[in-house]
Every structure is written in structure tokens, then in C-alpha cells.
Amino acid sequence: MLARRDLLRACAAWAALPVAAAGCGHRARPEYRDGRVVVTFWYAYGDLVRKVMLDLVARYNASQSRVFVEAVHQGDYYECLAKLRTALAAGAAPTLSHVVCEVIPYLARAGVLEDLGGYEGARVLPFVPALEQRGTFAESDTDGHAQPLVAIPFNRSTPIAFLNARMLDEAHLAPPRTWDELLDSARTLTRRAANGETRWGFEVPISWWYWVAMVGQAGGRLVEPDGRVSLGDGAGEKALRFWQRLVRDEHVMRPPPGRDYQAWQSSNESFLQGRIAMMWSSTAFVRYLEDNARFPVLAAPLPRDVRASVPTGGTMFVVMRGAPDAEKQAAWDFVRWMCDAEQTITWSTRTGYMPVTLPAVEGLVDRGWYARHPNDRVAYDQLAAADPWPWAPELFRVDRDLVEPRLEEGVLEGADAHALMDAAREEAARPA
Amino acid sequence: MRPRSTWHPWAMLGPTLALLAVFFALPIGVAAYESLFSWDMLTPPRYVGTANYEALAAHGELLRIALRTLGYSVLVVAGTMTLGLGLALLLDRPGRLFAFVRASVFSAYVVSWVAVALLWMWILDGNAGPIAGFMRSLGLAPVSFLGDPGWALPTLAVVGVWKLTGYAMIVFLAGLQGVPRSLLEAAALDGAGPWARFRHVTLPLLAPTASFVATTSLVTSFQAFDVVRIMTQGGPARATELFVYAIYEQIFLNLSVGRASALTVVFFVLLLAVAGLQLRVWRARAGVSR
Numbered sequence: 001m002l003a004r005r006d007l008l009r010a011c012a013a014w015a016a017l018p019v020a021a022a023g024c025g026h027r028a029r030p031e032y033r034d035g036r037v038v039v040t041f042w043y044a045y046g047d048l049v050r051k052v053m054l055d056l057v058a059r060y061n062a063s064q065s066r067v068f069v070e071a072v073h074q075g076d077y078y079e080c081l082a083k084l085r086t087a088l089a090a091g092a093a094p095t096l097s098h099v100v101c102e103v104i105p106y107l108a109r110a111g112v113l114e115d116l117g118g119y120e121g122a123r124v125l126p127f128v129p130a131l132e133q134r135g136t137f138a139e140s141d142t143d144g145h146a147q148p149l150v151a152i153p154f155n156r157s158t159p160i161a162f163l164n165a166r167m168l169d170e171a172h173l174a175p176p177r178t179w180d181e182l183l184d185s186a187r188t189l190t191r192r193a194a195n196g197e198t199r200w201g202f203e204v205p206i207s208w209w210y211w212v213a214m215v216g217q218a219g220g221r222l223v224e225p226d227g228r229v230s231l232g233d234g235a236g237e238k239a240l241r242f243w244q245r246l247v248r249d250e251h252v253m254r255p256p257p258g259r260d261y262q263a264w265q266s267s268n269e270s271f272l273q274g275r276i277a278m279m280w281s282s283t284a285f286v287r288y289l290e291d292n293a294r295f296p297v298l299a300a301p302l303p304r305d306v307r308a309s310v311p312t313g314g315t316m317f318v319v320m321r322g323a324p325d326a327e328k329q330a331a332w333d334f335v336r337w338m339c340d341a342e343q344t345i346t347w348s349t350r351t352g353y354m355p356v357t358l359p360a361v362e363g364l365v366d367r368g369w370y371a372r373h374p375n376d377r378v379a380y381d382q383l384a385a386a387d388p389w390p391w392a393p394e395l396f397r398v399d400r401d402l403v404e405p406r407l408e409e410g411v412l413e414g415a416d417a418h419a420l421m422d423a424a425r426e427e428a429a430r431p432a
Numbered sequence: 433m434r435p436r437s438t439w440h441p442w443a444m445l446g447p448t449l450a451l452l453a454v455f456f457a458l459p460i461g462v463a464a465y466e467s468l469f470s471w472d473m474l475t476p477p478r479y480v481g482t483a484n485y486e487a488l489a490a491h492g493e494l495l496r497i498a499l500r501t502l503g504y505s506v507l508v509v510a511g512t513m514t515l516g517l518g519l520a521l522l523l524d525r526p527g528r529l530f531a532f533v534r535a536s537v538f539s540a541y542v543v544s545w546v547a548v549a550l551l552w553m554w555i556l557d558g559n560a561g562p563i564a565g566f567m568r569s570l571g572l573a574p575v576s577f578l579g580d581p582g583w584a585l586p587t588l589a590v591v592g593v594w595k596l597t598g599y600a601m602i603v604f605l606a607g608l609q610g611v612p613r614s615l616l617e618a619a620a621l622d623g624a625g626p627w628a629r630f631r632h633v634t635l636p637l638l639a640p641t642a643s644f645v646a647t648t649s650l651v652t653s654f655q656a657f658d659v660v661r662i663m664t665q666g667g668p669a670r671a672t673e674l675f676v677y678a679i680y681e682q683i684f685l686n687l688s689v690g691r692a693s694a695l696t697v698v699f700f701v702l703l704l705a706v707a708g709l710q711l712r713v714w715r716a717r718a719g720v721s722r
Contacts (some may be wrong), residue, residue, distance in 0.1 A: 013547075020600065078684075078685055082684035085472075085473055085474060085684075085687070086473070086684075088473070089473040089474060090476060106472075106687070107474075109475070110472070110475050110476075111475075112472035112474055173602050194571065198573065206668075245545060255579065255668075257576050257578045257579025257580065257668070258578065258579070258664070258667070259664070259665040259666070259667040259668070260663070260665060262665065266559075269559060269560075270559055272561055273560075275559060289646050362644040396687065397686055397687055397688070400681075400686050401685075401688070405667075405669065405670050408581075408667055408668050408669035408670070409669040409670070412579075412581050412582055412668050413668045413669050414579070423491055425545075427487065427490070430483065
């Protein structure tokens with residue numbers, strides 16, 4: 001039954017594409033099942049994270065009799081987003097989903113997200129400041145307009161460094177604290193065997209998220225106060241040149257094959273196999289790496305250049321404005337339940353994503369979790385250096401279309417960093 | 433034969449024409465129209481004229497996508513035809529062993545592209561794949577076939593050839609059944625060796641079959657999407673961004689319906705040109721053979 005309805009929705013979405021009018025469609029009547037309001041929740045996870053999420057949804061459904069959350073898997077983040085946009089255009093969107101931070105300003109400008117500010121308790125939920133919407137984004141857009149509350153933190157993360165503690169001990173190295181130390185450590189840890197086998201000192205996916213971290217570390221920002229997409233100007237180019245140096249000149253870093261999460265997964269596997277000594281990845285992989293490594297895994301904050309800086313990542317809950325009121329209210333009930341300390345702690349400890357509320361953090365401290373799992377604490381402490389994203393609707397396009405492919409061109413093909421970033425800035429000024 | 437009424441032929445053609453109009457002409461028309469707008473599906477479209485085409489043409493990206501797609505197609509068509517014909521000639525003989533090998537080679541064609549892509553990703557894995565292991569055993573550094581911009585497109589073409597060769601082989605085998613044994617025997621009696629018999633008897637008679645295989649392989653290679661989506665997502669450094677994947681990426685990942693529509697229109701024109709060229713060559717050959 002479920003598959004048939006999803007199929008019909010997908011068909012409706014595709015059929016409506018060429019003629020879909022601007023703006024999203026609205027569904028007038030809420031869906032009920034056995035007297036309960038149905039909240040369709042499109043989510044994007046795999047493996048362990050998916051299992052934990054489904055466990056929580058099942059627990060919520062069993063905990064009350066008013067709302068039934070139907071969780072529907074929609075592939076990875078980008079596949080889920082693609083389907084969500086298509087469904088929004090066709091008026092067949094779910095009630096609830098979760099999306100990457102960079103796309104939230106765009107969806108908010110499109111008017112498809114529900115303003116959650118008026119929902120009970122929305123303004124007083126005790127979120128970790130750097131992880132809630134106000135801390136994740138600059139307070140206002142470049143025109144100075146304050147933003148409505150449209151996103152609630154869920155699976156939040158930051159990039160952190162994962163180190164093979166055994167290799168570092170053998171080389172008498174401490175976690176690198178600066179770019180220079182990172183380069184020196186990578187040189188020391190890189191080993192080339194006679195059979196052509198290389199153990200790489202350092203690896204990081206050639207990806208927007210990590211580049212943004214380095215732009216901040218080099219003292220730049222993506223969008224200037226006047227709204228110009230600067231991509232960090234000199235800092236953005238410096239970040240790319242540092243990667244070029246590590247990969248092309250020093251040969252101490254391997255760019256993993258694949259794009260997006262395929263590259264991340266490749267790095268994780270190489271790290272677990274002992275083929276790389278240091279890597280940058282998401283805090284979300286803490287549990288996975290600790291559970292599967294045959295060596296002690298050490299997490300460390302990212303090194304600094306002129307200053308410490310990391311972006312936040314992961315996704316936030318968003319409720320679709322076009323959903324019936326009863327479904328939106330029910331979705332809010334579920335979101336609030338997920339933000340309770342107990343659920344937040346379960347989610348965080350079983351996956352590695354950061355706890356998003358202060359009571360959850362206090363609970364973890366009280367239970368001695370961080371004493372037993374010091375790696376989990378690293379990402380949380382690193383939030384002191386978290387830089388907010390600009391509230392810029394073009395941010396997602398800049399990421400996917402303009403920057404990400406050029407980073408690969410720079411690192412893999414050795415294209416000039418200044419020319420690449422100049423071209424990206426020029427394109428950012430064009431209409432999409 | 434003359435129709436009883438002038439509208440009879442149109443009535444017969446009507447259903448087909450209606451299908452073509454609704455599912456081919458109309459979508460292309462809609463794409464051409466939408467290519468003149470900046471639109472993300474959620475906010476109102478804005479007329480931008482030819483800006484989408486100009487943006488795609490800027491920095492040579494459009495040309496690179498077109499050349500990449502053509503290059504991939506040439507590799508796939510050439511590889512598929514050469515291997516397919518070679519295998520057909522080798523396996524065109526009776527016996528259970530040959531039947532088993534023919535079935536094995538053809539089986540790749542009926543497997544889904546997704547399964548094929550996943551299988552090859554494991555084979556090509558630079559860490560744990562059998563090719564990397566083999567290279568290490570020879571004292572060679574493993575090549576990152578999917579991570580190196582220079583290797584990625586030829587690697588995808590190899591996967592395409594592996595998948596389509598079975599189909600080409602079956603069609604060539606069918607074509608070989610149409611080559612009269614008497615002609616081959618006559619050539620042999622006249623002193624023609626195996627190569628001369630193949631070159632002057634078999635190959636000319638297989639020309640229509642080869643043309644069919646070339647056309648279908650070309651169409652399939654131009655439509656390549658699954659293998660790109662699964663294996664490389666258009667990377668590294670856009671080295672495997674073929675037309676269909678580029679359209680998908682523009683509309684669904686980069687949120688730009690206008691750019692995707694512009695790409696669709698250019699792709700349509702390119703396909704028309706290639707099809708026209710192929711038709712012209714085919715007609716010229718047909719004229720010569722008459």
C-alpha cells in the first residue's frame with residue numbers, strides 16, 4: 001500500500017513538472033490512519049544511523065495514540081532534497097523532512113517552509129547555541145532582515161580530525177594544531193614501500209565542507225556583508241593552494257576517489273585499513289570508526305591557520321508550509337519529542353552526531369559519557385570556533401555548481417587556484 | 433494501392449503521431465521554452481533570454497560536455513563492435529562449450545546497469561579491489577581508475593563495452609548465419625585464406641548488421657546515466673560528466689531548471705546532427721552498393 005502511494009506521488013510529481021506553477025501546492029485535508037494524524041517524514045540516512053532513527057520513530061509511535069510518524073527513506077541527503085523539491089512543486093510533499101543547512105535559506109526564500117516560531121515552546125527549546133538556527137546562520141540576511149524560525153537542529157556535526165593514535169605514537173607526534181604542523185606530520189607519517197604501496201600521512205575528501213573550514217581558518221568568509229559572494233577571496237585561494245601543495249607538490253595527501261559521501265566512505269575505509277594516518281571527516285563517524293578500528297582512534301580539532309574555524313554540518317528538521325495544519329501540528333509534536341534530552345542522548349551516543357540541547361549535554365556529563373568517550377567531546381568543544389553560515393539563498397548553488405567541481409579541478413588537475421575562484425565568483429554573480 | 437479516402441492514412445498514423453507529439457515534440461518544446469527562464473521549480477520563473485546558453489558556453493563547459501559525451505560514445509561503440517564481432521567469429525561454432533561461453537558473455541547485457549556499476553566499483557577499488565591487489569603483487573602502485581581525471585572516462589567506457597559486448601555478439605552471430613556457406617567455400621576454392629575470406633566476403637555481408645549494432649550502441653552510450661551516477665557522480669573534476677548526467681545534476685542538484693533545459697535542447701540538436709550524419713553515411717553506402 002505504501003509503495004503504491006509513493007509511486008503515485010512520484011508520478012504526480014513528474015507529470016506536474018513541466019506545468020507546475022511557481023510556489024508549492026497545498027494539501028487541504030490531513031491524512032488519518034486508525035484515528036491518528038499521519039506525519040510523513042522523508043529522511044536520508046543509511047546503515048546504523050537509519051536503524052537508530054527508525055528505532056526512535058517506533059518508540060515515538062508507541063508512546064502516544066494521536067500521531068503516527070511514517071518514516072520514508074529517500075536516499076542520501078542530495079537525493080532526498082531532489083525528491084523533496086520535485087514533490088513540493090507538484091504539491092505532493094511530505095509533512096516533515098530534514099535538509100542540509102546550506103539549502104535552508106533557499107527553501108525559506110521560496111516560501112515552502114513553515115514558520116515554527118509560533119508553535120508551542122519553539123522559542124524556548126534549550127538548544128546548544130551554535131547548533132540552533134540562530135547560531136547556525138548569521139542572524140539576518142545581507143539586507144539586514146531577521147529570519148523566521150524555520151529549522152530545528154537534528155543530526156548536527158562538525159568536521160574533526162581522526163588520527164591513528166598508534167601511528168602517531170610510533171612517530172612521536174602530537175595532533176597537529178596548525179597547517180604547518182599538519183604538513184610536517186603528514187610528511188613524517190607518509191611511507192612509500194618498495195611494492196608501490198603508500199601509507200598516506202593525510203587524507204580529506206576534496207569537498208566544499210572541508211574547504212569552507214579552511215577558508216575560515218585562513219581568515220576569510222564566503223559572502224561579504226554587502227552580499228557579494230567572495231568565496232573568501234585570498235583565503236579561499238589559499239585554502240585550495242594548501243591542498244594542491246599537500247597533494248601535488250609534497251605527495252603526502254591522497255584525495256579519495258568518488259564524490260560526496262562516496263569519497264567520505266572511501267576515506268573511512270582507508271583509515272580503518274591503516275592506509276592513512278590522519279584524516280578529516282565528520283563527527284558523525286566517531287562511533288563507526290571507534291567500533292571498527294583495530295587501533296586506538298584519536299579525535300582532534302581541525303588545525304588553524306590564522307585562526308580556528310569550523311562550519312557546522314548535518315541537517316535540520318523542516319516542516320512543509322503546504323501541509324495541512326493538523327499534520328504540521330503533529331509534526332511539531334514529533335520534533336519536540338525528538339528534542340527531549342532522552343531522545344537527543346540516544347541519538348547522539350548511538351551515532352556520533354552532536355547532542356543539540358543543553359540538557360542532553362548536561363545529562364551526558366552527569367552520566368560520565370564524555371569521560372569514557374573523550375573523542376565525543378572534541379566536536380562539542382570545537383563549537384567554540386564554529387562560524388555561522390551566511391543566510392544566502394544562493395549558498396547551495398554556489399556549493400554544488402560553482403565551488404565543488406572547481407576544487408577537484410584545482411587539486412586533481414592542478415588548475416590555477418586564482419583563476420578557478422575568479423571564475424566561480426563571476427558565475428555566482430549570474431542568475432541561476 | 434490508393435486509400436479510399438485521403439484521411440485514411442492520417443487515421444492510421446494518428447495514434448503514433450499523437451504519441452510522438454505528446455511524449456517527444458511537446459517535452460522538447462517545453463524544454464526549449466523553459467531554457468529561456470531562470471527557474472528553480474519553487475519560485476516564479478524569470479525571463480533571461482539566452483543567458484542560460486551563454487552561462488553554459490562560458491569557460492567552454494558546454495563544449496567539454498559535448499566532446500566528453502562524443503568521446504565516451506566513440507570508445508563504447510568502437511569497443512563494443514570490435515569485441516562483439518571478434519567474439520561472434522570465435523564462438524560461431526557448434527558444441528555445448530561454445531553455447532555456454534556465448535550465454536556467459538551475453539549474460540552481462542541482461543544484468544542491470546546498477547549491478548554492473550557496483551560490481552566494477554569493487555573490481556576497481558584502489559584499496560581492496562582485485563585489480564589493485566594484482567598490481568601490488570607485481571610491485572606496482574595501484575591506479576585510481578575512478579579517482580584520476582585522466583582514467584575515469586576511459587574506465588567508464590570499458591564498463592560500457594563490457595556490458596554491451598554480449599548484445600553486439602548476439603546480433604553479429606545472427607548476421608553470420610546470413611552469410612552463405614557456399615560463398616565462403618567458393619572463395620576458399622579460389623585460394624582465399626581466412627583473412628581474405630573475412631575481409632572480402634564476411635565483412636561486406638555483415639555491413640547492415642554492423643550498422644544496426646553501431647546505431648543501437650551509439651544510442652545506448654549517449655543515454656549513459658546509471659553508470660555515471662553510481663560510479664563517479666560526474667567526477668573527478670567533471671571528467672565523467674556526460675550530457676544526461678549533466679542535465680540531471682543541473683535540475684536536481686544545482687536547482688536550475690533553465691540550465692538543465694538549455695542542456696536538453698543542445699543535447700537534442702547534437703543527437704539530431706549525429707543521427708543525420710549517420711543517415712547520410714548509410715544512404716551514401718546504400719547508393720554505392722546499388
